[in-house]
Amino acid sequence: MDYKYANAGIELLLAHMNIEDIIGAVENLYHTKEEEAGALCEGLSQEEMDENEETVDDSGDEVTGGTQGTQQGNGGGMVRYGTVSDLLSFVNLISNMQPEALQHQPEEMGVLLNKKHMVLKKGRYRIDLDVLLFPWMWTYKTPGSGGHVPKGSFGKVHLAQDTVTRKRMACKLIPMEHFKPADVEIQARFRHENIAELYGALLWDQNIHLFMEAGEGGSVLEKLDSCGPMREFEIIWVTQQVLRGLEYLHAHNVIHHDIKPSNIVLMSDKAVLVDFGLTVQMTEELYTPRDLRGTEMYMSPEVVLCRGHNTKTDIYSLGTTIIHMQTGSPPWVRRYPRRSYPSYLYIIHKQAPPLEDIAEDCSSAMRSFLERALERNPAQRSSAAELLRDEAINPPREEQPRCWSLDSALVEASHPLRQHSQQPDTTQESSLYSEPEDSAHLRRKGSLYIDLGAMTGYYNLVRGPPATEYG
Numbered sequence: 409m410d411y412k413y414a415n416a417g418i419e420l421l422l423a424h425m426n427i428e429d430i431i432g433a434v435e436n437l438y439h440t441k442e443e444e445a446g447a448l449c450e451g452l453s454q455e456e457m458d459e460n461e462e463t464v465d466d467s468g469d470e471v472t473g474g475t476q477g478t479q480q481g482n483g484g485g486m487v488r489y490g491t492v493s494d495l496l497s498f499v500n501l502i503s504n505m506q507p508e509a510l511q512h513q514p515e516e517m518g519v520l521l522n523k524k525h526m527v528l529k530k531g532r533y534r535i536d537l538d539v540l541l542f543p544w545m546w547t548y549k550t551p552g553s554g555g556h557v558p559k560g561s562f563g564k565v566h567l568a569q570d571t572v573t574r575k576r577m578a579c580k581l582i583p584m585e586h587f588k589p590a591d592v593e594i595q596a597r598f599r600h601e602n603i604a605e606l607y608g609a610l611l612w613d614q615n616i617h618l619f620m621e622a623g624e625g626g627s628v629l630e631k632l633d634s635c636g637p638m639r640e641f642e643i644i645w646v647t648q649q650v651l652r653g654l655e656y657l658h659a660h661n662v663i664h665h666d667i668k669p670s671n672i673v674l675m676s677d678k679a680v681l682v683d684f685g686l687t688v689q690m691t692e693e694l695y696t697p698r699d700l701r702g703t704e705m706y707m708s709p710e711v712v713l714c715r716g717h718n719t720k721t722d723i724y725s726l727g728t729t730i731i732h733m734q735t736g737s738p739p740w741v742r743r744y745p746r747r748s749y750p751s752y753l754y755i756i757h758k759q760a761p762p763l764e765d766i767a768e769d770c771s772s773a774m775r776s777f778l779e780r781a782l783e784r785n786p787a788q789r790s791s792a793a794e795l796l797r798d799e800a801i802n803p804p805r806e807e808q809p810r811c812w813s814l815d816s817a818l819v820e821a822s823h824p825l826r827q828h829s830q831q832p833d834t835t836q837e838s839s840l841y842s843e844p845e846d847s848a849h850l851r852r853k854g855s856l857y858i859d860l861g862a863m864t865g866y867y868n869l870v871r872g873p874p875a876t877e878y879g
Contacts, residue, residue: 486517487533487610492596495519495609499589502611510584510614518617520608521596525575526619535612539619541566541579568619577607578622587616594662594687595620602653604673604680620682625674628733632669637736640771644801646672646733649679650726651801655792658719661690665701667725669732694718704752705738709760710786712753720786723795727761727781730774734767760784773800 490498498519502510516534520526529538544567568579582591595606607619625631628646632638638646650672657664664671665686673680686701694716702711708724710717731739739762740752749755761782766775777800783789795801
């Protein structure tokens with residue numbers, strides 16, 4: 409048959425064939441292929457089938473086969489597993505969508521990085537069904553006292569729990585009108601043990617839900633507000649953790665821009681940095697923002713001047729954070745009460761650094777450390793890598809209380825803290841903080857992480873099912 413007439417025959421056939429018949433034929437063909445694939449899988453051993461699955465790392469993140477894997481895990485829904493690139497593409501997409509289009513979105517949509525702890529069901533991850541959200545109670549308050557984790561700049565933090573895996577996560581809700589891709593980008597791209605791990609992002613009910621690693625110990629600010637100034641060995645441990653995270657970020661030319669007590673979260677064996685909404689990655693030697701970035705009481709002088717700054721600004725902010733941990737108050741506020749000085753920018757410009765706010769009982773080594781961190785000239789200010797080697801945060805082991813993890817302390821049956829795990833959460837009543845003759849011995853045996861969190865009474869709340877106060 410001539411080619412021209414063959415095409416004419418096909419067009420004639422299509423013109424007289426019902427489109428439903430075509431769809432039905434294609435569906436039957438698809439099911440036939442699917443049954444053949446299923447029969448083939450039945451002939452494979454379990455080990456052979458496991459080898460054919462996608463490679464997933466220890467944290468549950470997809471490493472290979474991103475596109476194919478997300479289609480298989482999608483199941484036709486709007487939520488899928490994906491890679492970091494998939495997640496960043498998703499947040500850029502929704503940030504560019506018109507509000508009208510978002511308002512008519514009937515289901516949740518998003519990308520999850522964690523397959524291990526977050527279980528999709530037919531391409532959906534439904535709030536209040538597949539994942540539960542609870543108000544996150546204060547770690548240091550008595551349960552039922554009403555204290556919740558405070559709102560961030562534009563988001564409120566909840567406790568989230570996957571209904572299948574029972575995994576506990578932090579979930580930050582950001583209204584769409586305040587959401588920026590920068591809220592996700594740095595945290596997704598850069599992985600470090602002292603940076604809160606991002607598990608995924610979900611759009612539902614006009615809010616972006618950011619799922620991330622949960623800090624069962626609360627924030628440093630929460631600790632300070634509830635328990636007062638921290639002791640130097642506690643400050644040393646927190647400072648070490650923060651400097652490790654900053655060393656990693658600064659090695660990649662990333663500026664956090666908002667180092668302060670509320671953005672340092674405590675866990676059973678580490679502290680992590682959170683809130684990367686103001687974070688930027690420098691492309692030149694200096695970064696010149698269009699507006700002020702950070703919280704003014706912790707700002708460096710060069711940030712206040714708006715003439716350009718670099719990663720050293722985070723070091724200055726860490727120095728002011730240490731002063732807050734020492735005294736229980738941010739720098740400047742004791743000498744210049746907030747009610748009389750609505751802004752500290754001029755004061756910082758003229759009087760920084762706030763060396764007069766350093767605690768009176770500060771050790772000479774820590775004072776020297778703070779002077780290096782708070783150096784007004786950023787070129788002469790020490791880097792994170794240099795400060796990590798400073799003697800102030802590397803004291804001889806015999807001069808500091810022993811640091812145990814929360815899990816190790818609870819397993820230790822003979823540990824003195826065992827006797828107080830059911831008592832009210834108050835440091836004054838604990839034998840670790842009383843002053844008997846052997847207090848030095850007990851203090852040396854005490855767990856730093858227990859001390860930071862005072863968390864034994866809340867252990868089941870973190871690891872087990874939600875308690876009654878979570879609704």
